[in-house]
Amino acid sequence: MYFCTYIHIHIIIKKNIMNRSVIKDLLKSTEYESKVLVKGWVRTKRGNNTVAFVALNDGSIIHNLQIVIDVPSFDAELLRRINTGACIGVKGSLVESKGQGQKVEVIADTVELYGEADPEVYPLQKKGHSFEFLREIAHLRVRTNTFGAVFRIRHAMAFAIHKYFNDMGYFYLHAPIITASDAEGAGEMFRVSTLDPDNLPLTEDKKVDYSKDFFGKATNLTVSGQLEGELAALALGGVYTFGPTFRAENSNTPRHLAEFWMIEPEVAFNDINDNMNLAEDFLKYLINYALENCLDDLEFLNSMVDKELIERLKFVVNNKFIRMSYEGAIEILLASGHKFEFPVSWGLDLQAEHERYLVEKHFKCPVILTDYPREIKAFYMKQNDDKRTVRAMDVLFPRIGEIIGGSQREENFDKLLARIRELGMPEKELWWYLDTRRYGTVTHSGFGLGFERLLLFVTGMANIRDVIPFPRTPKNAEF
RNA sequence: UCCUCAGUAGCUCAGUUGGUUAGAGCGGCGGACUGUUAAUCCGUAGGUCGAAGGUUCAAGUCCUUCCUGAGGAGCCA
Numbered sequence: 150m151y152f153c154t155y156i157h158i159h160i161i162i163k164k165n166i167m168n169r170s171v172i173k174d175l176l177k178s179t180e181y182e183s184k185v186l187v188k189g190w191v192r193t194k195r196g197n198n199t200v201a202f203v204a205l206n207d208g209s210i211i212h213n214l215q216i217v218i219d220v221p222s223f224d225a226e227l228l229r230r231i232n233t234g235a236c237i238g239v240k241g242s243l244v245e246s247k248g249q250g251q252k253v254e255v256i257a258d259t260v261e262l263y264g265e266a267d268p269e270v271y272p273l274q275k276k277g278h279s280f281e282f283l284r285e286i287a288h289l290r291v292r293t294n295t296f297g298a299v300f301r302i303r304h305a306m307a308f309a310i311h312k313y314f315n316d317m318g319y320f321y322l323h324a325p326i327i328t329a330s331d332a333e334g335a336g337e338m339f340r341v342s343t344l345d346p347d348n349l350p351l352t353e354d355k356k357v358d359y360s361k362d363f364f365g366k367a368t369n370l371t372v373s374g375q376l377e378g379e380l381a382a383l384a385l386g387g388v389y390t391f392g393p394t395f396r397a398e399n400s401n402t403p404r405h406l407a408e409f410w411m412i413e414p415e416v417a418f419n420d421i422n423d424n425m426n427l428a429e430d431f432l433k434y435l436i437n438y439a440l441e442n443c444l445d446d447l448e449f450l451n452s453m454v455d456k457e458l459i460e461r462l463k464f465v466v467n468n469k470f471i472r473m474s475y476e477g478a479i480e481i482l483l484a485s486g487h488k489f490e491f492p493v494s495w496g497l498d499l500q501a502e503h504e505r506y507l508v509e510k511h512f513k514c515p516v517i518l519t520d521y522p523r524e525i526k527a528f529y530m531k532q533n534d535d536k537r538t539v540r541a542m543d544v545l546f547p548r549i550g551e552i553i554g555g556s557q558r559e560e561n562f563d564k565l566l567a568r569i570r571e572l573g574m575p576e577k578e579l580w581w582y583l584d585t586r587r588y589g590t591v592t593h594s595g596f597g598l599g600f601e602r603l604l605l606f607v608t609g610m611a612n613i614r615d616v617i618p619f620p621r622t623p624k625n626a627e628f
Numbered sequence: 629u630c631c632u633c634a635g636u637a638g639c640u641c642a643g644u645u646g647g648u649u650a651g652a653g654c655g656g657c658g659g660a661c662u663g664u665u666a667a668u669c670c671g672u673a674g675g676u677c678g679a680a681g682g683u684u685c686a687a688g689u690c691c692u693u694c695c696u697g698a699g700g701a702g703c704c705a
Contacts, residue, residue, distance in 0.1 A: 192666095199662040217663080233655095250665050274639065274655045275666050281697065282639070337703095373705090398703055399629055411705060490701090501701080554705065599705030612698090624696080 169238070173209035176253060181244055185255060187214060188238040188263070190292060193275050194231055196220065201228060205239065208291075211298050211449050215246065215254040227262060234266025234273060234292070280615050287619055287628050295453065298446035299608050299616055302439060306604060309438040310391060310412055313431060319387035319414065324374025326393065329366050330578055337397035338369035339407075370395035375595060376529075376582050378415035379558060382593050383585050389414040391600075399623050403612040404550065406601060408621040415595035421531070421540040421557040424594035425517050428544055428553050429470050431598075432515075437466050439607050447608075455609030461547065462607065470515040470544070475499075478507055478518050485511065498525045501550055508545045516545045528568045531557040542596065549606050555596020562586035 170185040189207030196202050201220050204213035216239050220228065231237060241257040248254075272286050273293065283290040290296045311321065327341050343363040344350065350361040359367040374390035381388045394411045414427065439447060440462055451458040482493045482503055487510075491500040499518075508516050520538040523530070530539035544553035559565045565586055569576050576583070604616035614620035619628045 195664050195667055197661050197664085197667095200664075202664050202667090204665080215665085220662095246663095248663050248665075268656060270638080270656095272638070276639070276654055277666080278639065284697090394705080396704075400703065401629085401698095402701085402703095403699080405704070409705070549705095551705070597705055602705055 169207075171209045172205070172207045172212070172214045175214055175243060175255070176210065176212055176251075178243060178253065181253075183243050184240065184258075185243050186238060186240050187216075187255060189214070189236070191231055191233055191235045191237060191266075193233060203231065203237075203239075205237070206292075206297075208297060211294055211301075211445050215248075215251050216241070216257050216260075217254050218257045218260065223257075223260065227260065230262055230265050231260070232266055232268040232271070233275060234268075234271040236263040236266075237261060238263060280612060284614055284620070291618070294449060296615070298443075298449050299604070299610060300618065302443045302446050302608055303604055303616065305439060305443050306435055306600070306607060307391075309435050309442075310389075310600075312438075313434050314387075314389045314414065317387065319389050319416075320381070320385045322374070322378060322381045322385075322388040322390050324371065324377040324390045324392060324413075326371050327364075327368050328371045329364065329368050330376070337399075338372055339395050339397045341368045341370060372396055373411070373413070373597065375413050375415065375597065378413050378595060379529075379593065380581070380585055382415040382417045382595070383589065383591065386418075387414070387416045401623060403614070404602065404605070406613055406617060406620055406622060409613075409617070410600035412598045412600060413595060415593065417591055417593045419557075419594040420592055421519060421542060421594060424555055424557060424596060425470075425472060425519070425542055428517070428542070428555065428596055428598075429515075432544070432553070432603075433466050435603065436462050436607060440466070450609050454611075458609035461609075465515060465546075468514055470517050471512045472517045472519070474520045475518050475522065475538070476520065478503075478516075481507065481511060496522050496524065504545045504550050508547050508550075513547075515547070518543050518545065526556070528572050528574060529556070529558050529565070531559045532564055532568070540594075544596075546606055549602050552602050552606065553596050553598050555594065557592065557594040560586060560590045560592055562590065 168186075169188045172187060172189060175185060175187065187205060187207065189205040192204040192206050192213050194201060194203050196218070197220075199220055201218040203216040203218065205216050206213045218228065238261040239255060239257050240259045241255040243253055243255055246252060246254040273289055278293070280295075283293065283296070291300060314321065341363075342359075344357070344359075344361065350358040352358045359365070362368070371394060373394065374392060378388055378390050390411070390413045392410065393408055395408055396405075397407065398405070400407075414431070416423070416427065419427065440459070447459055447462070476495065478499065479493060479495050482489070485506065487506060489500070489502055489506070491497075491502065493503060498521075507518075508514070519540065519542045520533060521541040521543075523532060523537060523539045526539050526541045530541050532539055539559075540557040542553075542555050543551050544555075546552040559568065562583065566576065566583065569579065569583075601613045601616050604610070605613055608616060610616050614622060
């Protein structure tokens with residue numbers, strides 16, 4: 150009874166929200182001669198004194214709807230003001246198109262101009278623009294085909310991430326964004342403070358007195374939700390975080406952002422092999438979801454941005470990832486005879502050129518490397534019996550490099566504490582983390598997936614600043 | 629942060645060993661055209677050459693510093 154009422158209300162509300170026909174639906178419709186109302190933004194207008202054609206886009210799909218206007222029966226001044234970028238509403242008849250290039254079109258009865266776009270100053274032209282230029286007008290670039298496609302895909306991937314984990318019975322955990330711990334020691338952090346920078350309270354030895362700050366201690370924006378994810382995994386079983394992450398590194402590359410989104414599953418009872426299985430299944434699910442749900446956008450990107458995109462996505466979905474140890478990778482690199490700029494030897498971290506060689510030249514396939522030397526990996530990783538490696542795993546993708554970094558976690562209290570002391574970390578500040586190993590500890594594993602790096606791969610875009618609506622990078626926080 | 633390259637019209641770019649009044653395509657504007665597909669054709673306006681110094685009779689062009697952007701490296705997701 151209650152359920153029926155809800156459905157009824159929901160339908161009424163949806164009707165009110167959708168006080169127009171959506172172009173995505175109209176392009177599939179065969180209800181010819183029916184009257185429709187469409188609203189959207191003009192991409193191009195062309196024609197002559199008799200007939201004009203408006204390509205209308207409402208964001209629901211990459212394709213435009215052709216509006217046919219019988220010029221003599223419309224106000225010339227109104228038509229003059231309908232230019233690229235203008236927002237209009239059109240009432241008319243949906244008909245089979247007389248011209249080539251589209252199945253259906255709308256013969257306009259009336260056209261209402263909601264908002265003009267002065268062609269003298271509107272920055273988007275009918276011609277293509279460079280991505281660098283569009284970055285400078287990020288508030289308008291969503292109106293282009295490419296960025297419309299990218300952000301529809303971004304939405305679909307975010308949705309698919311929640312769907313995957315929800316269907317798996319995992320719980321979405323909101324890790325804090327403000328944190329007092331610098332747990333991973335992963336690079337520079339953004340300070341969060343309400344202290345007046347021009348009048349800082351000082352302690353007796355002339356240092357900033359953070360006890361006077363909002364939280365009574367120094368705080369920062371999070372660089373990872375992993376440690377909190379571990380706490381929850383050891384109660385809820387399987388959890389994942391999906392939220393913004395902040396790194397104040399002065400990184401100027403097409404693969405780094407100061408503010409990015411990260412997905413971090415953390416799963417109790419999973420060892421490193423379960424972890425690899427999860428990572429591979431997860432990535433394949435997401436890519437397959439894009440192929441099944443975003444094909445129009447992918448086809449556009451395939452034709453305009455990256456000719457091998459769809460082929461590459463299908464390849465990843467259909468092939469097993471190569472799994473091997475760090476040691477095995479070193480042996481392959483040493484035996485390759487390839488001349489690398491940086492040295493290869495056991496104990497040194499792999500450089501970008503080494504990872505690229507393995508993925509793009511040697512295996513030509515995604516690769517998962519495990520069991521890295523403990524000295525080059527984080528303190529929380531499960532220590533192997535050989536005393537010199539840890540159960541880390543990096544998933545390496547073509548074009549992207551490291552798309553996932555993760556590990557089985559050290560669940561043994563004594564070993565974890567020894568490692569924390571060995572690295573000179575502030576063990577007192579990690580009391581809560583160590584408590585999970587004091588009480589009811591168990592094998593568990595997890596990893597971090599950079600959302601924008603996933604999007605780089607799925608969209609074929611080359612620069613990470615072009616897969617997030619408003620990128621934050623050194624010297625740039627515009628919009 | 630380091631290395632390399634770039635910054636000239638609204639956009640994308642050309643501009644010779646320094647030498648008259650800085651060019652093109654696209655876009656805009658005006659016109660032509662009875663169904664166009666980033667329409668086509670004719671015409672037209674539009675520039676503090678990233679900023680500040682310097683060298684020179686003369687600088688878009690050479691030198692210095694700075695700013696911005698891109699690519700590579702490092703850090704990592």
